[in-house]
Amino acid sequence: MNIHRVIAIMRKEFIHIIRDRRSLGMAIAMPILLIFLFGSSLSLDVDNVPLVIWDQNSTSNSRELINRFTASHYFGLTGYVSSYEEIEQAIDKRDAILALVIPYDFSRKLESGQTVDIQLIVDGSDSNTATISMGYAQTVVDNYNSALLIKTAYQQGKKTVNVPLEAKPRVWFNQNMLAKNYIIPGLIAVIMMVIAALLTSLTIAREWENGTMEQLITTPLKPMELLVGKLAPYFAIGMLDILLAVLMGQFLFNVPLRGNPMLIFGSGAIFLVGSLTMGMLISIVTRSQLLASQLAMVLTFLPSFLLSGFMYTISNMPTVIQGITYLVPARYFVTILKNIYLKGVGISILISEAGILLFFAVILVIVANIKLRKRLV
Amino acid sequence: MSANIETIEYAVIVENLEKRFGDFQAVNKVSFKVRKGEIFGFLGPNGAGKSTTIRMLCGIIIPTSGKANVIGFDVFKETEKIKNHIGYMSQKFSLYEDLTVEENIDFYSGIYQIPAKEKRERKEWVIKMAGLDNHRNSLTAILPGGWRQRLALGCALLHRPPVIFLDEPTSGVDPISRRSFWDLIYQLASEGVTVFVTTHYMDEAEYCDRLAMIYRGELVALGTPNELSQKYMSEDILNLECSDPFAMLKVINKIPEIEEAALFGRGLHLSVINAQTKISAIIAALKEQKVEYIGLKKINPSLEDVFVSIIEARDREEQGGVK
Numbered sequence: 001m002n003i004h005r006v007i008a009i010m011r012k013e014f015i016h017i018i019r020d021r022r023s024l025g026m027a028i029a030m031p032i033l034l035i036f037l038f039g040s041s042l043s044l045d046v047d048n049v050p051l052v053i054w055d056q057n058s059t060s061n062s063r064e065l066i067n068r069f070t071a072s073h074y075f076g077l078t079g080y081v082s083s084y085e086e087i088e089q090a091i092d093k094r095d096a097i098l099a100l101v102i103p104y105d106f107s108r109k110l111e112s113g114q115t116v117d118i119q120l121i122v123d124g125s126d127s128n129t130a131t132i133s134m135g136y137a138q139t140v141v142d143n144y145n146s147a148l149l150i151k152t153a154y155q156q157g158k159k160t161v162n163v164p165l166e167a168k169p170r171v172w173f174n175q176n177m178l179a180k181n182y183i184i185p186g187l188i189a190v191i192m193m194v195i196a197a198l199l200t201s202l203t204i205a206r207e208w209e210n211g212t213m214e215q216l217i218t219t220p221l222k223p224m225e226l227l228v229g230k231l232a233p234y235f236a237i238g239m240l241d242i243l244l245a246v247l248m249g250q251f252l253f254n255v256p257l258r259g260n261p262m263l264i265f266g267s268g269a270i271f272l273v274g275s276l277t278m279g280m281l282i283s284i285v286t287r288s289q290l291l292a293s294q295l296a297m298v299l300t301f302l303p304s305f306l307l308s309g310f311m312y313t314i315s316n317m318p319t320v321i322q323g324i325t326y327l328v329p330a331r332y333f334v335t336i337l338k339n340i341y342l343k344g345v346g347i348s349i350l351i352s353e354a355g356i357l358l359f360f361a362v363i364l365v366i367v368a369n370i371k372l373r374k375r376l377v
Numbered sequence: 378m379s380a381n382i383e384t385i386e387y388a389v390i391v392e393n394l395e396k397r398f399g400d401f402q403a404v405n406k407v408s409f410k411v412r413k414g415e416i417f418g419f420l421g422p423n424g425a426g427k428s429t430t431i432r433m434l435c436g437i438i439i440p441t442s443g444k445a446n447v448i449g450f451d452v453f454k455e456t457e458k459i460k461n462h463i464g465y466m467s468q469k470f471s472l473y474e475d476l477t478v479e480e481n482i483d484f485y486s487g488i489y490q491i492p493a494k495e496k497r498e499r500k501e502w503v504i505k506m507a508g509l510d511n512h513r514n515s516l517t518a519i520l521p522g523g524w525r526q527r528l529a530l531g532c533a534l535l536h537r538p539p540v541i542f543l544d545e546p547t548s549g550v551d552p553i554s555r556r557s558f559w560d561l562i563y564q565l566a567s568e569g570v571t572v573f574v575t576t577h578y579m580d581e582a583e584y585c586d587r588l589a590m591i592y593r594g595e596l597v598a599l600g601t602p603n604e605l606s607q608k609y610m611s612e613d614i615l616n617l618e619c620s621d622p623f624a625m626l627k628v629i630n631k632i633p634e635i636e637e638a639a640l641f642g643r644g645l646h647l648s649v650i651n652a653q654t655k656i657s658a659i660i661a662a663l664k665e666q667k668v669e670y671i672g673l674k675k676i677n678p679s680l681e682d683v684f685v686s687i688i689e690a691r692d693r694e695e696q697g698g699v700k
Contacts, residue, residue: 002490005487005488007487008483008488009488011484012476019475019476211467212471212472212473214437215465215466215471217435217436218436218460218463218464218542219460220460220461220488
């Protein structure tokens with residue numbers, strides 16, 4: 001590899017990028033826009049579940065149960081109803097996801113020490129939200145139960161009452177369990193994968209389309225020199241994009257960054273080389289700018305979005321799909337970023353993921369070089 | 378490097394070179410030699426195999442079989458060495474349009490590794506040669522076709538290659554620019570550069586020292602322009618100058634002594650076997666038909682006549698073969 005030729009290619013690519021304002025703008029604005037859009041709209045938190053109540057009992061006891069529901073920020077009371085038809089209408093109109101029905105004999109049964117069935121009707125069309133809402137409701141009811149037991153015990157003259165088991169949850173790493181705290185780091189990985197591959201997917205196809213590639217073939221230029229020279233300026237843009245993404249996470253979304261930011265840039269650099277080379281490889285194989293950019297989009301976006309563990313937990317996937325996720329580079333970068341952001345872990349724990357990313361990058365560079373050499377004869 | 382006597386005298390040696398793309402025989406067992414310092418023209422209609430041949434010699438595509446040697450290097454095994462010693466310029470405009478004139482030159486200087494101390498001088502040489510002194514910082518995209526071609530030629534010559542391959546360098550360029558482009562080619566040849574040029578312009582072919590004519594992948598003629606018009610013509614050409622060539626064409630077809638007639642400029646070119654003995658019979662026949670004409674005389678056949686004659690002979694041969 002001759003450094004003068006690499007520099008010549010680098011300078012030329014750099015001029016291409018600077019002169020093509022629209023592409024440059026896109027390369028910088030697109031990740032910002034995507035992180036902003038996904039970051040603000042992709043929320044998995046369930047909060048303020050709309051609730052309607054049919055209180056058939058209307059006693060102080062039933063009102064106390066209602067208070068326990070409305071006092072929690074998990075539920076938002078949207079109204080009282082007095083028939084099942086109204087509950088159905090409320091659910092149909094999305095005024096309610098959960099309906100609480102308190103039976104007319106609620107107070108009587110409670111006072112006489114019998115078990116009372118209260119009815120919870122939940123809209124199961126969004127199963128995730130339904131499950132979480134029922135969990136919340138169960139917690140509220142459980143708390144009310146313990147309170148009642150203690151009250152009864154006092155009334156029966158016992159001085160102290162011990163609840164047999166009590167779970168004391170303590171959340172580590174994402175104490176407030178905010179979805180954005182793990183969505184944003186994963187999002188940075190997914191978006192960088194897509195942007196990087198898109199950036200380079202055009203470069204070699206453009207040379208073929210313009211006929212300049214044929215000219216380059218007749219020069220002493222080596223495939224590796226062309227690859228490295230073309231990667232360098234896009235690498236700089238990619239690193240700038242990562243910086244912008246991290247700054248957005250920090251100041252726009254207030255995602256706590258517990259680890260060393262330098263680790264993000266270090267692992268990001270390895271990840272970038274791989275994904276930029278992947279775009280380049282697509283460009284070498286397709287020889288057409290249109291096809292290359294479409295292919296880059298499909299090949300990077302879908303696997304990174306669905307199979308990286310960013311959206312869906314990998315351990316919940318069917319075994320075959322789980323196997324495929326090992327081939328998705330974003331998977332490792334998602335893991336690295338989540339660990340740096342949320343757990344603040346150091347290089348010693350991330351070394352295997354970083355190693356796999358490096359392996360991907362090296363393999364891609366080798367394949368791209370071979371493919372390019374074949375094209376260049 | 379196989380430095381034998383031949384590679385000292387010849388810049389390009391091609392023997393039975395073949396290229397097949399699947400079932401399509403693009404170049405069929407072509408053989409020729411190009412002497413150092415000559416302007417060698419490669420002539421033929423579109424799709425005849427001109428570009429395929431030149432691209433095999435420049436290492437862009439690998440030949441299917443045969444032998445070829447460019448300045449002593451083998452086109453199968455030593456493409457990398459060939460690339461250091463040749464310049465190539467294709468019919469497709471091969472510079473970067475979003476780079477300025479100087480940036481394009483600087484880029485190719487870097488690729489060809491022009492030493493730092495020579496860089497300036499070579500750049501000035503290209504700019505002067507291409508006549509772009511006032512357009513150093515213009516984007517290449519806005520330059521007219523002829524100027525771009527000169528700049529592309531300059532970039533292909535930055536590393537002073539002993540051989541330059543030009544693939545239809547003047548297609549799409551106006552006649553005046555074509556003329557000045559050929560002046561550059563002459564100048565290069567006079568400095569000892571071997572010029573290998575493909576073209577389908579017959580007038581340009583006349584400027585070449587030697588010519589190879591290629592038709593349907595096969596070499597059909599080889600020699601100097603003079604040799605071609607003598608050796609390959611079985612008929613003589615008579616130029617019939619007349620005021621209404623179209624009307625004349627009908628009359629001519631009735632005269633048995635004339636083999637073939639074609640419109641040519643303001644008159645007709647008649648091909649006649651052994652014109653000397655038949656010219657009086659033709660004049661008599663024209664008088665008999667009572668047609669006016671301005672003049673009739675034997676002329677040296679142009680390369681176009683030669684080419685048409687060779688191709689028609691080929692086609693007749695092939696049709697005969699089929700029967």
